[in-house]
Amino acid sequence: MATTLAFDVYGTLIDTHGVTEALRPHLGDRALAFARSWRERQLEYTYRRTVMGEYADFAVCIADALDHTARSFGLSLSANERDALLRSYQRLPAYQEAELALRELHEAGYTSYAFSNGSREAVSKLLGDNALRTYIEDIVSVEVVEAFKPSPQTYDAFLAEVGSRAEETWLVSGNPFDVIGARACGWKAIWVRRLPGAVFDPWGPEPTATVASLCDIRRLLPPV
Structure with missing residues (x-):
């Protein structure tokens, strides 16, 4: 049976905390806390929009979340400063081991896809800028169904697209909500638990496996 790998992008291949340095001139020691809050608010807006049937591009959720987080931190941004921070989100770095892990899987004969809440255009740029695109067979964005993960529509759309x-499909994600969504749809799913203190949600399906690094994935997969 063939094995299909579906890699989440934001928080799995791409480090959303990579925006911290761009935030530091505005927030000093609070920059990392701001980055985390900004990311959490983005995801909350995707959940709300999916439930409400009010889909908007993930870039809109990112921008709206920035505005909310700035207000909650008491940060006043000029239009130019706001635009600069949003551009920094378009240039996020990959996790250190991402290129090596994808290359090893590619050389071993596995087929890897990017599966993201982000638009195809935004994800393609991020992967290209971080030298990851060459190892990705194709990009599947939730924009094809105008709903966000973990809606079952998104996982069904991925299967239909590829x-x-x-x-026979394995999700690889650093986001517990994504892992639960995939498992609920009958997929196998690997949770990338980068922080030792990270806690998986205590309800719903468990991950098929848990790893600390993307480089740990290959040993868990069935042979090609």
Whole structure:
């Protein structure tokens, strides 16, 4: 049975905390806390929009979340400063081991896809800028169904796009909500638990496996 790998992008291949340095001139020691809050608010807006049936591009969620987080931190940004921070989100770095892990999987014969809340255009740029695109067969964005993960529509759309079956598809994600969503749809799912203190949600399906690094994935997969 063929194995299809679906890599989440933001928070899995791409480090959303990479925006911290761009925030530091504005926030000093509070920059990392701001970056975390900004990311959490983005995801909350995707959940709300999906439930409400009010889809908007993920870039809109990122911008709206920045505005909310700035207000909650008491940060006043000029239009130019706001635009600069949003541009920094378009240039986020990859996690250190991402290129090596994808290259090893590619050389071993596995087929890897990017599967993201982000638009195809935004994800393609991020992967290209970080030298990851060459190892990715294709990009599947939730924009095709105008809903965000973990809506079952998104996982079904991925399978339809790539021609895979749930039982032969492995999600790789650093986001517990994504892992739970995939498992609920019959996929296998690997949780990338980068922080030792990270806690998985205590309800719903468990991950098929948990790793600390993307480089740990290959040993868990069935042979090609």
